[in-house]
Every structure is written in C-alpha cells, then in structure tokens.
Amino acid sequence: MTSMFLQDLESLRDEARILDSKYETYSELFEFPTLESMGLTEKNLELNPKTKVNYLCGNSLGLMPSQTRDYINKELNAWAARGVESHFRNEITTNWVDVDLPLVPKIAKIVGAKNSEIAIMGTLTMNLNSLLISFYNPNLINGRTKILFEKGAFPSDYYALYNLVRLKGLNPDEILIQLSPEDGEYNLRTEKIIEYLENEGDKIALVCFSGIQYYSGQFFEIEKITKKSHEMGCIVGWDLAHAAGNIDLKLHDWDIDFGVWCNYKYLNSGPGAIGSIFINERFIKGDDKTGMARLSGWWGNDANNRFEMIEKFNPIQSALGFRQSNPSVLDVASLNSSLDIFEKCGGIEKLREKSIKLTSFLEKCLKKSKYYKSISESLKSNNKFPHFIIITPEDFNQRGAQLSLLFKPFDKDIMMKVYKYLNDRGTICDERKPNVIRLGPTPLYNTFTDCVDCVQLLEECMNQLIEV
Structure with missing residues (x-):
C-alpha cells in the first residue's frame, strides 16, 4: 500500500475508535461465523481460528441472534x-x-x-x-x-x-x-x-x-x-x-x-x-x-x-x-x-441514526483508496486502469445500510477477484452480477472499525492486481 493511504488508514482508525465509543454496537447479542467455521484457517495461519469474520452482509442474510436457539x-x-x-x-x-x-x-x-x-x-x-x-x-x-x-x-x-x-x-x-x-x-x-x-x-x-x-x-x-x-x-x-x-x-x-x-x-x-x-x-x-x-x-x-x-x-x-x-x-x-x-436496542429510529453514520464512514474510507473514482471521473477515463465507483446515491436520504461498488474495466473480472480476496481473509460481503460487490454495514452488530478493516483488504487486493 502507498504511504499516503497508510497515513489515511491510521487517521481513519483513530476516527473509527472515537465513533465506536460514541455509537453502541450490540454484537454480543449475535452469533458470528469464525475463520474456523468458515474453513479459512489454512489461509490465515497467523490468526486465531476463533477470530470472528468481518460480516458486512446483513443486506443479504442477517446474523443469527444468540437467543434464537432458546426461542x-x-x-x-x-x-x-x-x-x-x-x-x-x-x-x-x-x-x-x-x-x-x-x-x-x-x-x-x-x-x-x-x-x-x-x-x-x-x-x-x-x-x-x-x-x-x-x-x-x-x-x-x-x-x-x-x-x-x-x-x-x-x-x-x-x-x-x-x-x-x-x-x-x-x-x-x-x-x-x-x-x-x-x-x-x-x-x-x-x-x-x-x-x-x-x-x-x-x-x-x-x-x-x-x-x-x-x-x-x-x-x-x-x-x-x-x-x-x-x-x-x-x-x-x-x-x-x-x-x-x-x-x-x-x-x-x-x-x-x-x-x-x-x-x-x-x-x-x-x-x-x-x-x-x-x-x-x-x-x-x-x-x-x-x-x-x-x-x-x-x-x-x-x-x-x-x-x-x-x-x-x-x-x-x-x-x-x-x-x-x-x-x-x-x-x-x-x-x-x-x-x-x-426493541432491546432502542428501535429502528435509534439504529437508523447509527446506520447513517456507519455507511457514510464506510464511504469516506472507500474514497481514500487510490482505486476509487467518481462516476464522472470514470466516464472520462479510458477505463483500462482497474478501479471502482460507488453507484449507491451519496445522499443518505436516498440509501440505507449498503454501498454498491462497481468494478472496472469489465473485461478483467476484477469484481470476482476482489470478492474472493476479501472472503478468503474473513470479510464477508456479497457479489451481484454484473461487476458489483455490495457492502452492508449493519448498525446492530457492525462497527466503524469493521469499515476500515474491509477497505484495507480491498486496497491490498487492488495493489496485487496492479502488480500482476
């Protein structure tokens, strides 16, 4: 990763810690898949097999509440x-x-x-x-x-x-x-x-x-x-x-x-x-x-x-x-x-307030990547250089807890390579053809730090694609 992005990353992590102390997360109420349960231990030997995955896929299937077994x-x-x-x-x-x-x-x-x-x-x-x-x-x-x-x-x-x-x-x-x-x-x-x-x-x-x-x-x-x-x-x-x-x-x-x-x-x-x-x-x-x-x-x-x-x-x-x-x-x-x-976590109004901040912070992190382009910049470029755009509206009133990343150029199959890279390292999101990865930070159980971790892996993957 470039030294500029590393500096941004450190600053973003500091900001994430502050936000995580301000907005409550109820992750303890949910069951998280682990590197072990996902079959990812061999690809992450340096990590504890019980490490929880970074689950950013609540827009597809929400995590299981721990109390559901009892119910x-x-x-x-x-x-x-x-x-x-x-x-x-x-x-x-x-x-x-x-x-x-x-x-x-x-x-x-x-x-x-x-x-x-x-x-x-x-x-x-x-x-x-x-x-x-x-x-x-x-x-x-x-x-x-x-x-x-x-x-x-x-x-x-x-x-x-x-x-x-x-x-x-x-x-x-x-x-x-x-x-x-x-x-x-x-x-x-x-x-x-x-x-x-x-x-x-x-x-x-x-x-x-x-x-x-x-x-x-x-x-x-x-x-x-x-x-x-x-x-x-x-x-x-x-x-x-x-x-x-x-x-x-x-x-x-x-x-x-x-x-x-x-x-x-x-x-x-x-x-x-x-x-x-x-x-x-x-x-x-x-x-x-x-x-x-x-x-x-x-x-x-x-x-x-x-x-x-x-x-x-x-x-x-x-x-x-x-x-x-x-x-x-x-x-x-x-x-x-x-x-x-x-009800226990304060209802939809309280969760929506955090959700707006969480999704906006993820957007801020993504825009720090050297591989991010605005839609207008992408249209003006020759599209040969691998990059992504965010096709979800910027106005928080016109979106929920999801950002859709469209990867270009389309003939390089970048999206599936990024998706696999993230998944192999325990960041769970989903892909939607053609060429979109959806990231869904959920206010009930995701943190602002989760957003930084995801974007760091995304940057690592794109760097490797460029080297190849």
Whole structure:
C-alpha cells in the first residue's frame, strides 16, 4: 500500500475508535461465523481460528441472534410436551393458534403501520404474487392496463409481474413498463418517475417499485412516488425486502396500498424465513361479497368460527384476513427473537441514526483508496486502469445500510477477484452480477472499525492486481 493511504488508514482508525465509543454496537447479542467455521484457517495461519469474520452482509442474510436457539427450543419443548395440544394449551409460550399475533405490533412499529395493516405470512415472492392477484385489475375498456416498475428489478419480482400479466390473459411485452436511469447514471431519478406518471398515468393500473433497489442500493422516494401515483389513479405496491428493518419506514403515513418483505435480511430471522405484508386499512374491510377478492385460506377466516368447518368465508377485518395457512411456529419463534432485539436496542429510529453514520464512514474510507473514482471521473477515463465507483446515491436520504461498488474495466473480472480476496481473509460481503460487490454495514452488530478493516483488504487486493 502507498504511504499516503497508510497515513489515511491510521487517521481513519483513530476516527473509527472515537465513533465506536460514541455509537453502541450490540454484537454480543449475535452469533458470528469464525475463520474456523468458515474453513479459512489454512489461509490465515497467523490468526486465531476463533477470530470472528468481518460480516458486512446483513443486506443479504442477517446474523443469527444468540437467543434464537432458546426461542426455537421453547417451541420444540412445547411440541414434545403436548404435541397437537400446544395449539390451544401451550403452557411454555403462546398457543400456536395465535403464535404470530404478538409479533404484529412489533413489526408494525418498525415499518410505521397500524397493527390492523400487518400480517406475518408466507415468503417474499409468494406474498407478492398473492397480493398482485388482488391489486392488479387491468381495465381493457378505459385502457388502464400497464404496470410500471424499474429496469433491473430483482429477477423474482420481474418473473412475478411477467407471469401475472399472462395469468390475466395479456401480453407482457405490451403491459410491462420499465424505467431506466439516464445514460451515465446508475440511479433512477424521482423526477423521471413523476414525469412518466404525469404523461402516461391514465394508462397505468399498477406501480410496483422496490423500496430499496437491490443492485444499486437506491432508496426510492416512496412517499412522493406514491402520492403522484394516487393522483393519477394508480394502485401502488412496494417490495420492501431491502428496506424493512433498514430504513425508518412510515408505510401508513405514506399511504401506500400494499407492501411485502422478507424478514431475513436486516430483520435477522433466518434463511428463507417467514415474510410479512402491509395492506392499507382502506382494503381490509368487508365480507366475502363486499371485501377485496383474494387468494384465501382458513387462517384468513374469522378465528371465532375457523374450526367449525363451515363453507362460508368470513374474512378477518384486518390484514390477517389475507393469510391462507397457519404459520410455521419455528419460523415465527425465530422472527420473534429478532424483533425483541430491535426493541432491546432502542428501535429502528435509534439504529437508523447509527446506520447513517456507519455507511457514510464506510464511504469516506472507500474514497481514500487510490482505486476509487467518481462516476464522472470514470466516464472520462479510458477505463483500462482497474478501479471502482460507488453507484449507491451519496445522499443518505436516498440509501440505507449498503454501498454498491462497481468494478472496472469489465473485461478483467476484477469484481470476482476482489470478492474472493476479501472472503478468503474473513470479510464477508456479497457479489451481484454484473461487476458489483455490495457492502452492508449493519448498525446492530457492525462497527466503524469493521469499515476500515474491509477497505484495507480491498486496497491490498487492488495493489496485487496492479502488480500482476
């Protein structure tokens, strides 16, 4: 490393120590992989095998809270003690018939919703598909049939929207409208979305963007986009997978129509964990004749007569009425563990305050690298010299706990070499093709020192690539 970067590194470490003393970290509440558990001891012989990895991947899968074992074991004990009877006579935790209900107000607080607007159910894309069936109602008579979303949306969302249109008997090539950033830019400007809505809104039935774009890390201006969409008569839904537990959301106040998210990223509830939905209170009332048509099951039916086995659907007058099956008890226990940690650590507002500082500090560290270029500098260069740009917005109001690094030149496969170098040395992040490494410093368990350690390894790797 250059002497200039070493000087910067020493200064950054001093700053990190000060910030770490100011902003509390709750790493002791989580289980960290180690060099040994990751199979990295032979590549790091000078380090203790029990050394914790530098985990910067909470935007993909959050770490396991230590107490989750206890939460799950209690349900296993209830299963062992009373079997099926624990649905109604669970003396250890909550009767399984209502196991998800205590979690509803906890999640509602995190996403800014009324309790009646939240249900815990399914998984992310299953929930998206379920709600799309209800909320996408193309009108062939007045021509309001289009679906507006972003180019480069998470593929699962694209597949869901594409096949939704086919299920409605329409041609996806004619119905799906995807907006892209301007040439030379990596984020979709709100103004462009607003302008499109103003010009074409009367043809759009559904607007369905990501809350935070998984690849770029852009946090869309949910409130502004929702308001304009409603002015133009459109239904608005949001995939909040990368936003829930990350951003201080205000779903009710922002008046979105529906939202879906997984709970395994920033909400740390385990791989493939149970998901959640938000449905605006406007849509949760009515019986089987007057209420919103939906994909249904017995867990959405009035709990007072659910077990009478009658052939009449009487939906619960809340988002719970959109549930279909009884939830996995073990999944709910895992989610409950994480939600209790959120409360213990001061809630989403306090964590968001640290998150802004943490991500900004990581950005500051990255910009000290001689291999960093701004987007405009990269466009002006010949791109033969290996470097990276940050494609996540600089404004902290337009991003969460993620920075996406795009590596150039594209023909050198630099990204995978950097990713492997970091991973081999115990810094865990993730890669997203094409050519992006995502770094996700999570306020619950990451420190400012973690940011410095990551950038030091990144600089070492780039130096080696240049030497080769």
